[in-house]
Amino acid sequence: MFYIQSMEGGNGFGLARIGLPFFLIATAGWTLASSIFIGFSSEISTNSDLAGLAFGINIISSISFGIGG
Numbered sequence: 164m165f166y167i168q169s170m171e172g173g174n175g176f177g178l179a180r181i182g183l184p185f186f187l188i189a190t191a192g193w194t195l196a197s198s199i200f201i202g203f204s205s206e207i208s209t210n211s212d213l214a215g216l217a218f219g220i221n222i223i224s225s226i227s228f229g230i231g232g
Contacts, residue, residue: 185231192224 199217202208 182231185227189224189228196221
């Protein structure tokens with residue numbers, strides 16, 4: 164965030180401002196998907212539908228990082 168604010172008025176500022184929300188959403192999505200996968204590996208959650216949800220979140224987060232990163 165500080166790096167983007169330091170670019171204010173310079174080249175790439177607009178692109179960096181657009182990419183920041185995608186980067187933050189990707190980080191939050193990867194954190195959520197990782198926590199679901201940790202729940203599976205420790206056998207806390209056994210619902211197989213959550214595996215598909217975790218993979219979906221992970222894929223969407225990867226695409227979001229590709230757009231904003």
